[in-house]
Amino acid sequence: MTVTRVDEARLTALLGELADLLTDTVDGGASIGFLAPLGRDEALAWWRERAAAVAAGRIAVWVAHDGDRVAGTVSLALPDKPNSRHRAELVKLMVSREARGRGLGRRLLATAEKAAARTGITLLHLDTETDSPAEHLYRSAGWTRAGTIPDYAASPDGVLRPTTLYFKQVGAAATAGT
Template structure:
């Protein structure tokens, strides 16, 4: 049975190996998430462990979809510390393991991040994703609005420069109702 949880620092460390495997799976599957072909689960684990301080400091919120100890998916919410931007946050690294797709995990993780953002007073979310990717379809279906595409913005895992589509979504919070 899949459970969804917001990860604490302890949870992050406990699941770092599984998160590393998930990230390596995403890269191997062609996801343009910042890393190139040959990215290993061990490199992924080190990358996730590098997020301890932002999680501890409250600048980064993480959720995971878990099947027992196995990490099936994750999403990040990066809060800003700029005084003029505390109303906005960036959604990042929405990942679902290739063998767990099609079960609604990505949509549920997205909902949790949006709820978490609203609970933190965030009224505007931003994200970017590779143009024409399956993730782009998910964001559109979830009510996100595309506001621009930048050609050759980021390399895919094979190193080929691809366009990136940027999205935003306004959230309603108790303060804005």
């Protein structure tokens, strides 16, 4: 599998496949901000908005391909305030149900972490559904639990679930403590 950062043009070219990945992820029960069933038109519109954010430099997106098929994606939401340029939010880590269990989620996570560190970002943060498979991934990849918020977001089936916040120091900040 290959993982590459995409620009606005490449993201736009992949809109259909990315929309299919998003609907597959939601249909598979992942709590990534959408309720099921997620229609393809809604997924396409969401990705179109991401393309504009990529063009504006507000988000960085990586896409994983398994052969010629999109198998996963991860993004970093980049800050726009002068006092927060050292941090970014890891968002929308998605792996197709077909590609799960082969280490792709961990590879996407590592790609985003390394890219962040290369650009001078020293702190990453994220939120994820408590007790989800994603939470296990983050813990096993060295992320630190900051706390849990009850009834924070609805799962794809509409049930309110707690969310756990995580952070990870990367780059210079990660090696300063060693």
